[in-house]
Amino acid sequence: MQAGMWFAIFAIVFLSSVYVLWKRHPNYGASPGAPSFPIIGCLPALLLNKHRYHEWTCDLFEQSHGLTRSIRLGSDILLFTIDPTVVRHVLKDSFTSYPKGPIFYPYFEELLGQGILNSDGPLWVFQRKVASHIFTSNSLRTFILSISDSEISSRLLPGLAAAQHMSSDSVDMQDILIRCIFDMICQITLGMDPVCLKFPTSGTMEEADHIAMSCTEMDARHQRHDEVHEYREVLDEKHGVHGGIVKCSLRSPKTKVPDSLVQGFVQGFQAATRISAERFLVPRFLWTMKRFLRIGSERELLQALEQVNEFTTFLIKQSKKEIGKGRKDLLARFIHVSDETLGAIACDDMGVNACIREQERSTISDSLLRDILLNFLLAGLETVASAVTFTLWIVSTHPEIERRVLREISSILADREQNGGGEEDAIKVGTFTYEEVRKMDYMHAVISETMRLYPPVPADCKYAAEDDVLPDGTKVSKGYRIGFMIFAMGRSAKLWGEDCLDFRPERWLDHNGHFQPVSAFKYPVFQAGPRICLGKDFAFIQMKLLLASLLMNFEFAVHAGFKPKLSYGITLSMVNGLPMTVRRRITLVS
Numbered sequence: 001m002q003a004g005m006w007f008a009i010f011a012i013v014f015l016s017s018v019y020v021l022w023k024r025h026p027n028y029g030a031s032p033g034a035p036s037f038p039i040i041g042c043l044p045a046l047l048l049n050k051h052r053y054h055e056w057t058c059d060l061f062e063q064s065h066g067l068t069r070s071i072r073l074g075s076d077i078l079l080f081t082i083d084p085t086v087v088r089h090v091l092k093d094s095f096t097s098y099p100k101g102p103i104f105y106p107y108f109e110e111l112l113g114q115g116i117l118n119s120d121g122p123l124w125v126f127q128r129k130v131a132s133h134i135f136t137s138n139s140l141r142t143f144i145l146s147i148s149d150s151e152i153s154s155r156l157l158p159g160l161a162a163a164q165h166m167s168s169d170s171v172d173m174q175d176i177l178i179r180c181i182f183d184m185i186c187q188i189t190l191g192m193d194p195v196c197l198k199f200p201t202s203g204t205m206e207e208a209d210h211i212a213m214s215c216t217e218m219d220a221r222h223q224r225h226d227e228v229h230e231y232r233e234v235l236d237e238k239h240g241v242h243g244g245i246v247k248c249s250l251r252s253p254k255t256k257v258p259d260s261l262v263q264g265f266v267q268g269f270q271a272a273t274r275i276s277a278e279r280f281l282v283p284r285f286l287w288t289m290k291r292f293l294r295i296g297s298e299r300e301l302l303q304a305l306e307q308v309n310e311f312t313t314f315l316i317k318q319s320k321k322e323i324g325k326g327r328k329d330l331l332a333r334f335i336h337v338s339d340e341t342l343g344a345i346a347c348d349d350m351g352v353n354a355c356i357r358e359q360e361r362s363t364i365s366d367s368l369l370r371d372i373l374l375n376f377l378l379a380g381l382e383t384v385a386s387a388v389t390f391t392l393w394i395v396s397t398h399p400e401i402e403r404r405v406l407r408e409i410s411s412i413l414a415d416r417e418q419n420g421g422g423e424e425d426a427i428k429v430g431t432f433t434y435e436e437v438r439k440m441d442y443m444h445a446v447i448s449e450t451m452r453l454y455p456p457v458p459a460d461c462k463y464a465a466e467d468d469v470l471p472d473g474t475k476v477s478k479g480y481r482i483g484f485m486i487f488a489m490g491r492s493a494k495l496w497g498e499d500c501l502d503f504r505p506e507r508w509l510d511h512n513g514h515f516q517p518v519s520a521f522k523y524p525v526f527q528a529g530p531r532i533c534l535g536k537d538f539a540f541i542q543m544k545l546l547l548a549s550l551l552m553n554f555e556f557a558v559h560a561g562f563k564p565k566l567s568y569g570i571t572l573s574m575v576n577g578l579p580m581t582v583r584r585r586i587t588l589v590s
């Protein structure tokens, strides 16, 4: 009894002290939506809102007048901002004061190594310069177009045409798109095709012919003789439908890699990406301890990385032997970086020159090559898949927007017919030419508007390497983290007006219907400043090609009332996928 009384007194004194301390805390009452407690800071609010984290970041700014807010998490101070002037200050004007720093690196150290996404300083400058040099080449654009076109017209479209007849149920379009884009990005980056996009068939030639027939119909409408011929050849040889996998040939030379290595890599890469990203969801000491003891998910990560590394070691060795054999993928281009290229990119930065010397001026080391490749795979996979998935969902639930998209496609096809099938010098693709993709202003606006409301990378963070004062007067101490909240920025009435939650592609078009970009600091979906996304233009080509090809050939529908549950991670996805019914489209414009 006495013990109980002492316990009650102790509890009352303890809780009262916590309350008094809390009330005296500098953030008490000044932090609507995120009350701060001694020691743990705003952790309770964060945990309570974990299931609606992105929406919570929007609430934080709705409940306060300012565009920058201070959040304490344990001993860390985070500044959340949606202010374009602050974003500009951090990403451009004071670029060197705000590196990635130690925030990101340890979490992705094993998977991304010293690659472009995971490095700062001279090593980042070196990779940025080499990659920019490669990315501005017209031949890379042609290569990316032909890979995307081939994957879409020889695999995705015929596969979906066959799948709609084989199943009356819905298919998960998020899963199909991520597989399709994984195949594309592997061919573009590594020069090999993992054939992740598979449509189950019973394997009979009758069904295979049905697929081919769908292909022929598409061909009749859009003159895609090459692809269909190639596809038919594969089917005729009875290799097209093989063990339930629709296979097809590609025109560019590719490295032959044993199937077991490819499968190990696909599984390993997916597992390593997932486990590295999940580290952000638990206290750091927990996963570092698991890593030290080699247990649980950290043990799984080590095994996954072994598979990834075994594959990349083989691929790099093999690719080095194939230099000069017409390979056009990024791996071949990085291997081929010659003295001349390194000379062309060398600049005054002492650090960069030292870095080039380190690379022995004529080659990039195998371990850096591995890191570069995995960074490009990660950068170009889930981002593009996220944008295409959300756009497909939005278009299929907004009939008027779908009509306008189809009208634009139809007028492009009419122009093609009038010009006798396309300009002579245009880059020829089965789906659309580069010039045709460039003409898709309305589609560009629809994708941009989707990414305003559903940004593939919903938030990003920088590290304050020194004391500073932000343009809005907020004091920053060395070690603070500055998070720019891309999701909340896109939904802020202060930035986009009272109709900020409405889906209006028109806000991206001028009075002639031409696409009108906005400042990258107000819309940092591709980041901004010196570290702006290197693949932005290629991503738009791929996204427009994919969406235009899908929408002109099929009608997609979701169940009434479907609303995606948003994931909580580095990239935005739909937690339970995008279940859709798929039907062949009969007419483009009614």
Ligand code: HEM
Residues within 6 Å of the ligand: 116, 117, 128, 376, 379, 380, 381, 383, 384, 387, 456, 457, 460, 461, 524, 525, 526, 527, 530, 531, 532, 533, 534, 535, 536, 538, 539
């Ligand atoms: C819708 C598609 C895409 C979106 C929204 C997007 C967005 C972004 C963002 C937010 C960053 C900054 C990441 C950070 O440093 O924290 C970034 C960087 C980067 N992205 Fe993209 N990205 C897309 C597609 C691509 C593609 C297709 C590629 C190339 C294959 C690519 C290559 C890169 C590279 C190399 C960087 C690092 C740039 C640097 O640090 O200098 N991205 N991207």
